Amino acid sequence: xxxxxxxxxxxxxxKRTQSSTRPPETRSRAALGLSAAAAxxxxxxxxxxxxxxxxxxxxxxxxxxxxxxxxxxxxxxxGTLLAExxxxxxxxxxxxxxxxxxxxxxxxxVGPVVLCHVHGDCQSGSxxxxxxxxxxxxxxxxxxxxxxxxxxxxxxxxxxxxxxDPKHRRILVTDLRNPNTPALVKALLDAGAATVFVGESExxxxxDNRRALADLENVETxxxxxxxxxxxxxxxxxxxxxxxxxxxxxxxxxxxxxxERGDTAFAREEMETNYLxxxxxxxxxxxxxxxxxGDGINSAVAWVNILSVHALSNAPDFGCFTASNAAAYSLSxxxxxEFRGSGLRVMNVFTGPTDDEWHQALPPPKVSAVAMARxxxxxxxxxxxxxxxxxxxxxxxxxxxRDPKVLERELTQGGEGA
Amino acid sequence: xxxxxxxxxxxxxxxxxxxxxxxxLDPDFPVIVLPPEFGQCARFRMEEVSAxxxxxxxxxxxxISMSEHTGTHFDAPSHWISGKDVALGSVDExxxxxxxGPAVVIDCSxxxxxxxxxxxxxxxIAAFEAKHGRIPADSWVLMRTDWSKRSGADYxxxxxxxxxxxxxxxxxxxxxxxxxxxxxxxxxxxxxxAGQGAHYAPPYPAHYYLHGAGKYGLQCLNNLDQLPAxxxxxxxxxxxxxxxxxxxxxxxxxxxx
Numbered sequence: 001x002x003x004x005x006x007x008x009x010x011x012x013x014x015k016r017t018q019s020s021t022r023p024p025e026t027r028s029r030a031a032l033g034l035s036a037a038a039a040x041x042x043x044x045x046x047x048x049x050x051x052x053x054x055x056x057x058x059x060x061x062x063x064x065x066x067x068x069x070x071x072x073x074x075x076x077x078x079g080t081l082l083a084e085x086x087x088x089x090x091x092x093x094x095x096x097x098x099x100x101x102x103x104x105x106x107x108x109x110v111g112p113v114v115l116c117h118v119h120g121d122c123q124s125g126s127x128x129x130x131x132x133x134x135x136x137x138x139x140x141x142x143x144x145x146x147x148x149x150x151x152x153x154x155x156x157x158x159x160x161x162x163x164x165d166p167k168h169r170r171i172l173v174t175d176l177r178n179p180n181t182p183a184l185v186k187a188l189l190d191a192g193a194a195t196v197f198v199g200e201s202e203x204x205x206x207x208d209n210r211r212a213l214a215d216l217e218n219v220e221t222x223x224x225x226x227x228x229x230x231x232x233x234x235x236x237x238x239x240x241x242x243x244x245x246x247x248x249x250x251x252x253x254x255x256x257x258x259x260e261r262g263d264t265a266f267a268r269e270e271m272e273t274n275y276l277x278x279x280x281x282x283x284x285x286x287x288x289x290x291x292x293x294g295d296g297i298n299s300a301v302a303w304v305n306i307l308s309v310h311a312l313s314n315a316p317d318f319g320c321f322t323a324s325n326a327a328a329y330s331l332s333x334x335x336x337x338e339f340r341g342s343g344l345r346v347m348n349v350f351t352g353p354t355d356d357e358w359h360q361a362l363p364p365p366k367v368s369a370v371a372m373a374r375x376x377x378x379x380x381x382x383x384x385x386x387x388x389x390x391x392x393x394x395x396x397x398x399x400x401x402r403d404p405k406v407l408e409r410e411l412t413q414g415g416e417g418a
Numbered sequence: 419x420x421x422x423x424x425x426x427x428x429x430x431x432x433x434x435x436x437x438x439x440x441x442x443l444d445p446d447f448p449v450i451v452l453p454p455e456f457g458q459c460a461r462f463r464m465e466e467v468s469a470x471x472x473x474x475x476x477x478x479x480x481x482i483s484m485s486e487h488t489g490t491h492f493d494a495p496s497h498w499i500s501g502k503d504v505a506l507g508s509v510d511e512x513x514x515x516x517x518x519g520p521a522v523v524i525d526c527s528x529x530x531x532x533x534x535x536x537x538x539x540x541x542x543i544a545a546f547e548a549k550h551g552r553i554p555a556d557s558w559v560l561m562r563t564d565w566s567k568r569s570g571a572d573y574x575x576x577x578x579x580x581x582x583x584x585x586x587x588x589x590x591x592x593x594x595x596x597x598x599x600x601x602x603x604x605x606x607x608x609x610x611x612a613g614q615g616a617h618y619a620p621p622y623p624a625h626y627y628l629h630g631a632g633k634y635g636l637q638c639l640n641n642l643d644q645l646p647a648x649x650x651x652x653x654x655x656x657x658x659x660x661x662x663x664x665x666x667x668x669x670x671x672x673x674x675x
Binding site for chain 2: 202203204205206224225227228229230231254263265266270
């Protein structure tokens, strides 16, 4: 039985904040397919394209026929826990800080036996499900959990270490004015967030979302304008040391491509908010969050960006906006590299058109605020790096992976001419 | 003694006082808000370039950005469509004599306190002139509302039906332009027009009539309560921006004590 996780006591100001440590990061290039699948919450293994043998651990040639044609394919995560043990000490600093730690061997239904982390509620000989999750080093690792859900199972320390669960954490949502913000704040509170700070730019301009959030408990609205470096630095000075998750909802969006606009005014605002805003937030909040990734139950754990899926391939009807999102996407990859050493994870939520005023003239399907909130919360609970929110985002992702040039050609279709 | 000698001695003796009519350029100072599909007025922004550090060991400086119409600012005739063909209509062309001159201050502060949509009408102007004399040609007319004492949301005073702040009626501003041939019109609010000025005919009458006649505007003024009804001299020189339609500026008034 997993004991429910209690809210952490107030921090003892005489105690040094625990330094961040990480599990081993090094993998072979072949093994990184597991991390790529974990980034999206998929359980995948290599499958030989000649003899169809399922492989584990990852390798360069097939264990059965020596073919180098090994493809990562989603597999059933079901198996049986063969044996388990508890590690009580380790030469690795990360595990030393966290023992006891359960390990075991699982016979997968698809064939291989894997060595993996084992959830406290798994019994030897019982059916288990394997989760492929990112660890603090950003690498995919396997954790066996009971086939049927158990009470408070997400509170198990080994599972929580493979997540960015909002429970008991303090979360900054950067833009009160984003139409998706109220639903997101409510979803975070429902998921057990201790406090949600909501940044409000230009309090001299009223906004309906302020009223929507006014009556919620454990929500604090604070001044924050991501286009104003002084404002970002001020808020980071105030709450940077207790921001465990930062969700950047700041977005400036206007329709139109290059020729439709005829000037760079909106494009500048898009870059100021969507690209430089992210950079200002990262410069102000990043170092403090990176320093607190080992800080107990409410450690700093994740940085969340919400991006147009057309960051991958431009949609000319929102051409300038999506260009700013491509810049933000690229910057998020830099942040992944820069945060990696601390274990702070960057989760990008890619979305199709959102159901708001700027996409009113677009046909459905559109992503509702509630769907977006659900995607963010479940992505955090699963510790994902990439979340694809809604049918449009998933479809664009699939087409982009199939052939980026074909997708580009389809998205840049001209009208029927004479 | 030359006139300037007299002025200088007045300044040093305190007989002439300088009043700063300018708000601080602050990133969080309100600007005019238009429907979001229109281009917007850029807020004041300041980014550090170096601060006696590795980016520049012995010096501190910032890059700043803003609109021509951010903070306490000057409106040139070319700002409005009615003034687009006015000769010498941009800030770099305006004859510099226009930048120093007399100001009269119409005190509407108690009326604006009672009514946030208070209108400056010909009747209000007539009442002012009955007390203080005819408004001299080529003078600045400043509408004192004490609006500068407001801050934050109360300053823009935006509601679902738009902003609410005092300003002139079409007849009021036409009277000043056509009957008094003023140099320009200044307010403490975010624009020379009333918050609800879009609903007059023509919309934004102060902008329309002032700039169409080659007159100037000043807005977001501060400290108008420190000026006398007549007798102050304004120094309001916009930046010399090529083809600029306006400019943030430091507005100073000289007042005899």
